[in-house]
Amino acid sequence: MLVKDKMTKSPITVGKKETLVSAARIMHEKNVRHLPILEDGHLIGLLSFTDIMRAMPSNVSTLELHEANSLFNSVRIQDALPERQKLITVKEDTCIEEAALIMRSYKIGCLPVLDPQGKLVGLFTENDIFDSVIDLLGVRSSGSRISINIGGEPGIIAEITSIIKSFNANITKIGMIPRDDSHYRVIIRLQAEDLQAVVEALAAHGYQVEALADARKPFSTRSPQ
Numbered sequence: 001m002l003v004k005d006k007m008t009k010s011p012i013t014v015g016k017k018e019t020l021v022s023a024a025r026i027m028h029e030k031n032v033r034h035l036p037i038l039e040d041g042h043l044i045g046l047l048s049f050t051d052i053m054r055a056m057p058s059n060v061s062t063l064e065l066h067e068a069n070s071l072f073n074s075v076r077i078q079d080a081l082p083e084r085q086k087l088i089t090v091k092e093d094t095c096i097e098e099a100a101l102i103m104r105s106y107k108i109g110c111l112p113v114l115d116p117q118g119k120l121v122g123l124f125t126e127n128d129i130f131d132s133v134i135d136l137l138g139v140r141s142s143g144s145r146i147s148i149n150i151g152g153e154p155g156i157i158a159e160i161t162s163i164i165k166s167f168n169a170n171i172t173k174i175g176m177i178p179r180d181d182s183h184y185r186v187i188i189r190l191q192a193e194d195l196q197a198v199v200e201a202l203a204a205h206g207y208q209v210e211a212l213a214d215a216r217k218p219f220s221t222r223s224p225q
Contacts, residue, residue, distance in 0.1 A: 003099050004092040006132050007113050007122035013038045016045070016078040020052050023077055027052075034110040036120055037077060043089070043112055043120045045081050055080035089114050092121060096132045099124055138173035138189040145189050147211035148202065152182045163205060164190060167198050185210070 013036045014023055023035055027049055037045040055075055089112045090099050099111055103126070113122035134140060150156050157174075164171060169192035177185045192198050199209045 001096050001132055001136070002092065003090055003094045003096055003111075003113055003124050004122065006096060006128040007092075007124045008128070009122045011036055011120070011123045013120070014047065014077060015039065016076065016081075018077050019073050020055055020075045020077060020080055021073050023047055024049075024052050034123060034125065036112055036123065037081070038120065041119070043087070043114070043118075045085055046087060046110065046112060047077055047080065048110070051080045051082065087112070090124065091116070096124075096129065100129050103129070136173065137175055137187060141172055141189065143172055143189050143191040144195045145187065145211075145213040146195075146199065146202075146209050148186045148188070148207050149179065149210055150184055150186055150207070152184065157186070159205065160186065160188075160202065160207065163201050163207075164188070164192070164198055167192055167194065167201070169193070169198055 012026060012030055012032060014026065016037050016039060026035065027033065033049050035047045036043055037047055088102060088106055088108060090102065092113055092115060094113075103109065103111060109126045111124045112120055113124055115121045148160065150160075157176075161171060161174075169190050171188060171190045173187075173189040175187045177187065179185055190198075195212070199212065202209060
């Protein structure tokens with residue numbers, strides 16, 4: 001899965017001369033936490049809600065209301081940007097796991113996405129990572145879920161899938177999570193008429209199902225971007 005498959009396309013943008021009040025209003029109305037800043041069509045920065053809060057004077061509560069409004073309307077986006085902001089971007093064809101690693105390494109919650117010509121075409125956020133994991137593990141699809149601890153010997157996955165297939169069960173999603181250098185947790189979502197029979201057959205071949213969930217209905221909860 002690539003960044004372009006999950007990113008928010010054609011994101012809302014602002015200019016550096018716009019006020020923080022205007023930016024905050026856009027974030028609130030559009031339910032977004034990041035605004036790319038463009039100048040002459042080129043990406044020059046990324047404004048977050050945290051940047052806005054940092055730029056607001058801490059003593060505003062002591063000001064008269066009309067003074068506060070006047071002060072807020074005088075602060076421009078260019079004044080709120082972190083000094084020498086290091087803009088981290090990715091390309092459309094970046095793998096989502098690479099994008100996630102970049103975000104984790106730099107401790108950032110959003111990556112602007114550029115096309116081969118350097119034009120802004122999207123934003124990739126933490127929520128997009130969550131959605132990617134949900135899709136990869138098939139959380140929104142119906143069926144059962146089993147978890148099996150395995151070693152790293154060749155052919156184990158092939159044997160497990162063969163056992164499941166012998167019951168005419170359909171594997172819809174499969175993933176592996178490292179436990180250490182030589183052991184893994186295999187997570188399998190499947191549709192089977194007799195899940196217990198599948199589990200017993202796996203046990204007969206030496207595989208112990210560590211966790212089992214039988215979800216006949218898919219989860220449908222979605223959080224806002």
